[in-house]
């Protein structure tokens with residue numbers, strides 16, 4: 001479904017070029033839960049940006065559902081980001097001057113896939129257990145609640161691939177587990193998830209695991225079959 | 235903003251303004267100042283242009299004869315409301331009329347009234363001879379000029395008096411029998427009466443303790459029209475040949491040359507105003523461009539987020555342009571509104587301060603001027619944000635995630 005081949009991203013550091021992403025190839029099948037760990041600065045966010053079509057690679061190609069990124073116009077790539085990929089960016093990723101409800105339904109402004117945007121947003125908020133916060137503004141929410149808002153927004157257009165960049169950093173263990181359960185249930189419904197984390201707890205989730213180091217992506221040892229099957233949530 | 239989830243373009247563009255109220259207020263104020271200056275300058279330039287235009291088109295005389303040394307005082311009377319009074323010997327009417335090539339010579343008698351009760355500007359009283367006049371008559375709408383006599387007066391369009399009403403000068407009442415059309419010249423702040431009435435007014439003035447150099451039969455100036463087919467220069471030459479070039483105590487002003495010099499002075503002034511306004515416009519554009527370019531680079535993360543949920547580069551650019559458009563729109567509305575508030579009630583006062591009673595564009599023209607400066611100052615926002623808008627679309631979102639130094 002999703003295939004990246006030979007991705008490289010070159011940046012300049014003190015005038016000298018270096019590869020933030022160095023020859024990364026990865027393929028993601030339907031309903032897979034992939035987990036990438038790695039030290040800070042190893043190029044994880046850079047890689048996710050490229051995969052999400054936010055930033056063009058220096059070289060390499062991405063094919064998503066048969067379409068090559070390099071052959072797509074900005075408008076088409078933006079439509080893919082809006083419709084097929086949900087991207088939860090690293091760090092604070094909600095609009096603090098819009099309500100939770102507006103944040104979640106923001107994708108509707110760019111791509112009108114749902115006739116009832118409010119209904120869809122409220123449904124997602126309900127699924128994530130934060131319906132009651134619909135009219136609040138993000139500054140009054142806790143870190144876990146803000147993450148849920150971001151997740152709800154990423155799911156707004158029912159993406160085929162959910163990309164999450166450290167979705168559980170600065171969350172306590174309990175909240176981390178809840179968020180992971182949300183991801184598992186998303187995966188259970190056939191959505192693929194690609195998650196970056198350096199949270200050891202979160203890293204134990206995922207059906208396939210990778211480690212990133214200095215721009216190079218390497219497979220970690222195969223995950224053992226997990227005891228509990230994921231509970232469908234959404 | 236609506237609290238519902240269906241965001242409009244306006245909501246998204248507006249949210250940034252709400253987040254930075256101080257900055258937005260300053261930028262709106264800047265745009266307001268711009269549109270205020272644009273409207274004000276445009277009104278002034280319009281009045282000037284109209285004055286120059288009317289003057290050259292409609293001052294019927296070919297030659298004006300005034301006491302030598304008073305050539306520039308004529309400018310004051312014709313162009314601004316700068317009342318003055320000067321006198322020459324009445325014999326000159328006969329002398330000039332007899333010169334070859336002179337078709338009509340019509341005398342005028344000037345009384346400078348300082349502050350008449352009627353008027354916010356000092357009024358010029360002009361006595362003219364309705365029988366020979368060809369300068370004032372065309373401006374009096376329908377009424378036959380010859381029917382003006384006794385204490386009848388004709389008022390300029392800037393003088394507040396009703397036709398049929400009365401006005402008092404030097405403790406004598408006059409009947410307003412007609413009103414001049416707008417001339418766009420000093421005539422607008424002038425009161426016209428017969429020469430006899432004006433001489434009597436000068437007498438009233440002296441009786442009240444004023445000083446006047448006029449003799450009982452003085453005249454101030456003579457307006458000359460040359461015969462059909464005769465060159466103005468030739469007739470001037472004839473006059474000068476007959477009565478001597480210097481020492482005669484009179485000066486000849488060739489109207490066209492005078493008008494041309496005044497008109498070129500006015501167009502220089504208009505050019506200056508327009509240049510100044512263009513500079514202000516460009517400066518406002520630069521300030522807005524800098525302000526928006528700064529916010530764009532400090533908002534890389536926000537733009538990255540918008541990109542991640544499907545915003546195209548074009549849409550981002552449109553959002554940035556809409557933001558600055560909102561700023562300049564509100565600024566333009568406020569500035570033009572304030573200009574209207576200032577100019578409309580005070581335009582007579584402003585005109586008098588500028589000594590240009592005619593610099594009062596009629597309301598429909600004002601509306602047009604306001605609309606034009608509204609549009610121009612509104613346009614400054616989107617134009618200024620063109621480059622910041624492109625920056626917003628162009629940014630490499632990779633660095634966005636890291637906090638965005640670009």
Ligand SMILES: Nc1ncnc2c1ncn2[C@@H]1O[C@H](COP(=O)(O)OP(=O)(O)O)[C@@H](O)[C@H]1O
Nearest residue numbers: 011012020039040041042043044045046632633
């Ligand atoms: N726009 C950029 N310009 C230059 N260097 C960058 C840019 N973005 C990221 N980098 C560098 O690339 C490396 C990888 O960054 P990043 O992908 O954010 O790492 P991670 O997410 O794994 O912590 C870092 O060394 C970072 O400094």
Ligand SMILES: [Mg+2]
Nearest residue numbers: 044045046090
């Ligand atoms: Mg990162």
